[in-house]
Amino acid sequence: MERLETGIHAGRLSPAEYEANFSDLHPRLDNHEALVAADRCYFCHDAPCMTACPTSIDIPLFIRQISTGNPIGSAKTIFDQNILGGMCARVCPTEELCEQACVRNTAEERPVEIGRLQRYATDAAMQAGKQFYVRAEATGKKIAVVGAGPAGLAAAHRLAVKGHSVTIYDAREKSGGLNEYGIATYKTVDDFAQAEVDYVLSIGGIEVRHGALLGREFSLADLQAQYDAVFLGIGLAGVNALRIEGENLAGVDDAVDFIAALRQAEDKSGIAIGRRVVVLGGGMTAIDAAVQAKLLGAEEVTICYRRGKEHMNASEYEQDLASSKGVIIRHWLAPKSILSQDGKVAAIEVEYTKLVEGRLVGTGETGVIAADQIFKAIGQTFEASSLGSLRMESGRIAVDTEGHTSLDGVWAGGDCVFGGEDLTVSAVAHGRDAAESIHRTLSAAAAPAVAVA
Incomplete structure (x- = not known):
């Protein structure tokens, strides 16, 4: 493999690679796929998936409507409870909510694809310009x-x-x-x-x-x-401070700002990324930053989290996604100091941690991870x-x-x-x-x- 240029640089990939890397993670189901997916639903009367949904969408009903060829009616069932059902279908951790509670998941360890079916229905309604609601008479309030x-x-x-x-x-x-x-x-x-x-x-x-x-x-x-x-x-x-030496060096950035810049960039090739990137944190922001750093062309991306895998706020699915993209996730590591060369990030010193009577403590053992860019994702x-x-x-x-x-x-x-x-x-x-x-x-x-x- 050809070694990438050290430092933080834009344009590490070809236009075709950027387009492929930032394409839709879970494309919308086509009509046949939606019918097949809907057919797996048991249409439970006392549906655990519905109880697991924070907005209490009638999931069996909207899936039944899809199965009978009525995606527009299905969308209304969704929007009645969640007017942002389209976005939630894309970003909701369904693997920890409705799909985890799915009876099919319990029986077969393969739940009904509730999130993708929800996207299928809501996309159909929005693309058709179907507006289900009419304002009531003005109240004057x-x-x-x-x-x-x-x-x-x-x-x-x-x-x-x-x-x-x-x-x-x-x-x-x-x-x-x-x-x-x-x-x-x-x-x-x-x-x-x-x-x-x-x-x-x-x-x-x-x-x-x-x-x-x-x-x-x-x-x-x-x-x-x-x-x-x-x-x-x-x-x-803002992102919480690390409160360690070197935090203000060039190359230490907030993960939320990085994600926002990517979201607003029409041309991803203009976003600079390091060759060796370290992301500090264990939540969804850390995962999103790390995966996208890899998709932008970083050679090595490592997530460092101060506790164990089971303590991470990011779902197991998201952790697996990051690993599948080549992100290395290391646990029981806390940042100790950021090392520099010529005023820029060169590495991060970390300390191994452990739990003692429920309290996180450092072990005294340290290590160094080479990096030219560090993202903070330790909470806002x-x-x-x-x-x-x-x-x-x-x-x-x-x-x-x-x-x-x-x-x-x-x-x-x-x-x-x-x-x-x-x-x-x-x-x-x-x-x-x-x-x-x-x-x-x-x-x-x-x-x-x-x-x-």
Whole structure:
């Protein structure tokens, strides 16, 4: 094998290789494939797959609709519970949710392909321009939604369906949040995230204001004064610091920024990548960064995680995917320092770790891994300074079961709330359920008083 040039460089591959590497990971099923896949479903009455879905989609029903040649009806069943069902079909860890609970999986260790069937149906409806929902008569109520990610979009759509007027404020230039900026390119191709945003907004009654950051252009108090209700669907901010020597060297980058740059790049050949790359972390961001580093032409890509394989937040499927792409995953290694040469990254010193009475400790044994680029994927922080007196819990917004915060008229959901699962599908459920709670609250306040004799 020809050795690649040391350092961080763009254009390591041919145009054909870039195109092949960043093609659709799981292409849409064709009609015959969908019918065959649907035929494997037992259509369980008390379906465990449905219970395992955070948005409680009626999975047996939508699969039965596919099996009877009604993918459009199937899409409506999905969208009734999850208006972002198209993206969730692409990025949901179905192997840990619905497909893990599938009876076929228990019996045969091969579940029904629920995620791919969901994509088949939702793609059919979106490509046909089928809009299932009509706005109710205008209520005259105005709701502000902060964040145009999955939680905010789901809340806005459900509120618009109820007849409320919604204004979404988002700090970025595009809507979509994590779906637009934080997911591996090969999982959602052809600008699907924006196509889905357009589909959601086509209901009408939703205005989006980009470049509007809470705490900069407006305050929470401003929104409370101008709107009848507020929903906070704020995403996470920067990556946690390593707090080790060499962290600020050229070649040490945030994995989330790398993934976002790839998502926005029309020409992948313009994205520079190191010859030897180390990714620090054990979640989905680490996997996405490592796999894409390999797809960009890196010769060696190593994930270093401070605990064992069973502790990684990334699913076993995603870990296996990374391994199949040539990524090396090493466990029980914690970063100790980043070594430099001529002001640039040259290697990373790591310390072996172990658990002692449930506590992670270093063993004192160290090693060095050569690298010219290091990506940090060790979790993100939530910026709460603009939230005033809102009650927090463990650094996130505290909410009740309906998403209501400690402030009257303010709800929250998605990554910003305590107890969240950091999943797109869970964020959608938060936004949808909070919208229903907002609607009930506003409707009750508007209802005429009933005289009691």
